Amino acid sequence: MGAHAIATDAGSTDSGAAYLALGMSKNNRSSVKRDLAILMKAGAEAGIPVIVGTSGQAGGDKNVDWTRDIALEIAAEHGLNPKIALLYSEVDKASLKVRNAAGQVKPLAPLGALDDATIDSCDHIVAVLGAEPYVSALEAGADLILGGRTTDTAVLSSFALLKGAPWGPAWHAAKIAECGSQCAVYRTKGAGVMISIDNDGFEVETLSLENRCDPHSVSAHMLYENSNPFRLTEPGGVLDVTQARYVALDERRVGVTGSVWEKTPYTVKLEGAGAGGYQTIMLVGIQDPEVLSRLDEFHDKMLAALRHRVDTTIGAAAGDYHISLRLYGWNAVSGDKPSEGTPAPREVGVLFVATAATQDMASQIAKACNAWFFHFPIVEDEELPSYGFAFTPADIERGAVYEFKLNHVVELDDPMELVRTTWIDLKKKEAA
Amino acid sequence: MTTVKDVCRHVRSKNAGPYWVTFDLFFDGPDSFEKHHANPALGPQLFQRLFGADPALVRHYPVADLNVVKISYARTSPQGGVVERDMHCGQQFVRLLDVQLD
Numbered sequence: 001m002g003a004h005a006i007a008t009d010a011g012s013t014d015s016g017a018a019y020l021a022l023g024m025s026k027n028n029r030s031s032v033k034r035d036l037a038i039l040m041k042a043g044a045e046a047g048i049p050v051i052v053g054t055s056g057q058a059g060g061d062k063n064v065d066w067t068r069d070i071a072l073e074i075a076a077e078h079g080l081n082p083k084i085a086l087l088y089s090e091v092d093k094a095s096l097k098v099r100n101a102a103g104q105v106k107p108l109a110p111l112g113a114l115d116d117a118t119i120d121s122c123d124h125i126v127a128v129l130g131a132e133p134y135v136s137a138l139e140a141g142a143d144l145i146l147g148g149r150t151t152d153t154a155v156l157s158s159f160a161l162l163k164g165a166p167w168g169p170a171w172h173a174a175k176i177a178e179c180g181s182q183c184a185v186y187r188t189k190g191a192g193v194m195i196s197i198d199n200d201g202f203e204v205e206t207l208s209l210e211n212r213c214d215p216h217s218v219s220a221h222m223l224y225e226n227s228n229p230f231r232l233t234e235p236g237g238v239l240d241v242t243q244a245r246y247v248a249l250d251e252r253r254v255g256v257t258g259s260v261w262e263k264t265p266y267t268v269k270l271e272g273a274g275a276g277g278y279q280t281i282m283l284v285g286i287q288d289p290e291v292l293s294r295l296d297e298f299h300d301k302m303l304a305a306l307r308h309r310v311d312t313t314i315g316a317a318a319g320d321y322h323i324s325l326r327l328y329g330w331n332a333v334s335g336d337k338p339s340e341g342t343p344a345p346r347e348v349g350v351l352f353v354a355t356a357a358t359q360d361m362a363s364q365i366a367k368a369c370n371a372w373f374f375h376f377p378i379v380e381d382e383e384l385p386s387y388g389f390a391f392t393p394a395d396i397e398r399g400a401v402y403e404f405k406l407n408h409v410v411e412l413d414d415p416m417e418l419v420r421t422t423w424i425d426l427k428k429k430e431a432a
Numbered sequence: 433m434t435t436v437k438d439v440c441r442h443v444r445s446k447n448a449g450p451y452w453v454t455f456d457l458f459f460d461g462p463d464s465f466e467k468h469h470a471n472p473a474l475g476p477q478l479f480q481r482l483f484g485a486d487p488a489l490v491r492h493y494p495v496a497d498l499n500v501v502k503i504s505y506a507r508t509s510p511q512g513g514v515v516e517r518d519m520h521c522g523q524q525f526v527r528l529l530d531v532q533l534d
Contacts, residue, residue, distance in 0.1 A: 013450050016512030016519050110451060110489055110506035220498055223456045227448040227504035229495050271450075277514060322514055333523045335515075355514045403510045404450040 003194060004048055005138075005159035006039055009152040009178060010067070011054030014225075017273035017402040020149075021123040023062025029070065032056075036067070037074045040144060044080050049138060051145045051155055053129075058273075059149030060124045061090045067146050072424070081426040082143035087134070088420040089127045089148030091270065093119050096410075104411045108269070111407040122272035122405050130235025130268065132415035134158030140423075148419070149271060151234055152178035156195075165197045171239040172259035173202035175232055176221050183221035184211045201257035203249060213254045215246035236266045236415060267409040268418060275400035277322075280362040282352040282373055282395050285388035291378045292344040295330050296337055302376045306352075306369045313368045314361075321365055322355040350387070359397055366395035436474075437529040439464040445525035450511040453483070453521045454504040455528060465499035468533050474503065482527050484508045 011019075015026050025032060036052070043050035056063025064086055075082060097116050099105055105114050119125070126149035135158050137145050147155060156174035161167065173195040176183045180192045183204065190208020204213050222229045222241055232239040243258040291298050303325050310318050326332040329348035352373050356362040374394065375384045412418065436443060442458040457474075459465040468474075476487035489506035509515055518524060 013511070014447055014520055016516075017450070018512070108451070110486065216498065220500070223454075223495070223498070223500060223502055225446055225448055225454070227452045227454050227491060227502075229493050229500075229502050279514075324515060326517065333517050334527060335517060336527070401512070401514055403513050405510075407449075407451050 002046065004163075005051060006043055006048065007051040007053075007156045007159060008039065009053045009150070009155050011057040011059050011063070011149070013058075013271065013404065015057075017404045018400075019056075019063070020058035020060050020126065020271060020404075021273035021275060021400075021402040023056075023058070023060050023066075023124060025057040025063065025066060027057065029066075032067070033070050033074060036070055037078065040071065040074055040080055040082065041078060043143065044082065049143055049145065049159070050082075051134060051138075051147075051158060053134075053147040053150035053152065053155030055146045055148065058124075058126070059089060059128075059147065060126055061088050061148065062124075064088055064146055064148050068424070071144060071146060075426055081430050083141055083427055084144045084146065084424040085137035085140070085142035086422045086424070087129065087137065087145065087147040087150075088422070089129050089150070089418060091125045091127050091418060093122070093125065096125060096270075099410055105270075105408050106267075106411070108407045108409060114406070114408050118405050119272070121276075122274040125270060125272040125406065127410065127418040128235070128269040128271060129419055130154045130266075130415055131158040131161050132235075133419040133421065135162045136416065137421060138162045142423075153232070153234060153239075160197045166199060167237065167261035167263075168239065168259035169197050169200075169202045169256070171232070171234060171237075171261055172241055172244065172256060173197050173204065175239065176202075176204055176218055176256070179221070179224065181206055181208070181211055182224060183218050184213050185217045186211050201255060201259065203253055203255050205253040209252075212252035215248055215254055218254045218256065219244070219246045235268050237264050238262045266412045266415055268412060270406045270408050270410060271404060272406035273402055273404055276403045277355045277357060277401045278359040278362045279353055279355050279398040279401055280359070280366040280395050281354075281398050282366055282370070283390065284350050284352075284374060285347055285390075286350060287347040287388070288378075288385060289344070291385075292346075292348065294378055295327060295344065295348065298376075298378050299325055299327060301378070302373070305372055305376060309372050310365050310368050314364060318361060318365060319357050321357075321361065322353075323365070323369070324353045326351040326353065353398075355401060359399070363395055363397055370394055434468075434533045435529065436531045436533065439468055439533065443525045443528055445521050445523070445528075447511065447521050448504060451507055452504050453507055453524060454502060455525055457501045457503070457528070459499040459501070462499055465494075465496065465501070469494045469501040471533050473531055473533055474501070476505075478528075478531060479503070479505045483524070 055067035189211040476490035485505040
């Protein structure tokens with residue numbers, strides 16, 4: 001018994017909004033090409049479909065097109081002729097405003113009601129698709145599906161749903177398999193898992209014979225990247241695993257029963273990303289023991305001095321700017337004051353981050369602070385120190401700050417409403 | 433004096449989408465889980481104090497089969513924004529390790 005389909009999710013919001021806002025991948029092109037070539041060749045050899053969701057990291061139209069071009073290159077190089085379905089899920093701003101005005105858009109905590117200004121502030125907005133567009137593309141004979149933004153689970157459940165599998169086990173199996181061997185005992189041995197779904201439940205086993213699943217590793221995966229470990233909200237329903245039972249079938253396989261799908265009115269989530277200011281950064285390393293023994297005081301004094309410097313040189317023209325100093329080696333990750341008596345590190349890296357409405361202003365602010373940042377003394381009236389800086393020019397333009405702006409759902413009458421499917425049939429091209 | 437790191441074999445934090453952060457506290461056995469999972473020291477006020485979270489948007493889920501308590505809260509600043517210091521929220525768990533449970 002082999003696989004009937006190969007499915008993978010190719011993106012995430014984890015690494016931030018830039019990938020959606022810019023329409024670019026986090027991964028380099030040659031790694032994506034290598035991975036996709038492995039899947040496309042395996043799919044062609046076995047005569048089974050390859051299903052890819054959230055193409056190109058963010059699943060915007062540009063991300064899908066980038067992945068499409070890679071797939072076409074692979075097909076040409078390896079003599080493959082798949083029938084390709086492209087599922088685009090970007091939402092245009094005008095039609096979203098109409099839906100919003102009609103009351104079809106609802107906020108999810110912690111955000112409030114959506115306004116048109118927020119819609120306009122996004123560079124790209126995508127609808128997070130459910131399984132239906134994938135089921136539809138498979139029904140129409142797709143060999144390769146490159147999807148726009150989609151829930152991880154919908155990508156993996158779609159083939160089973162097409163074949164009439166019960167929805168509870170199909171969605172639960174998909175959630176367990178979404179990160180491949182994350183649901184296994186050893187997370188780094190072999191990448192994928194095989195899921196088999198029947199009328200009673202599903203089974204999961206690792207593709208690598210050196211790895212295995214056990215009931216603990218599988219059930220623990222419901223905790224992963226999920227705010228609620230028992231209920232997972234998806235387009236058109238909620239997966240409830242409160243009553244699920246996990247049983248070891250042998251040394252490597254786990255069987256799961258009791259997964260329930262609760263049907264709900266059909267909604268899809270929106271993701272929107274846009275720029276919110278520009279940043280310029282500078283960096284120094286400090287080993288001076290005098291500074292290291294008084295780091296919190298140094299941070300506060302330097303920050304105040306830098307703000308004063310900007311206010312007295314650039315003044316009101318700086319606009320609503322922001323400066324932060326992040327002491328790597330001390331408290332950069334939390335920004336908290338370490339407890340009294342925390343021993344001084346051997347050195348710290350101080351990252352200066354200026355944020356302003358334009359890149360030019362962020363850089364003007366950095367330049368105004370330059371000498372103060374690199375030579376700010378902890379003890380006044382002593383010879384000015386020079387901290388360790390590595391670059392010239394010292395200020396580095398980092399570009400825009402990209403933020404997610406939406407956390408809303410749209411109510412739909414038809415699951416296919418926000419997807420645009422286009423086809424590239426290489427078989428036909430071959431014949432012609 | 434018992435702290436979270438004394439009674440958990442593993443504690444982790446992670447994004448649950450761009451607007452939520454989630455913590456998983458893996459207690460070192462059923463006894464520790466039973467004794468500590470509902471401790472008020474792990475309540476919404478802790479997340480307000482450590483992370484500035486709105487206590488009304490802190491969720492607490494005991495998972496008895498795994499000896500785990502999952503706690504999630506809504507972020508106060510957007511992921512990747514001007515003041516971002518931990519894009520995946522993967523290091524946020526550290527501030528829970530020394531929380532005193534008794």
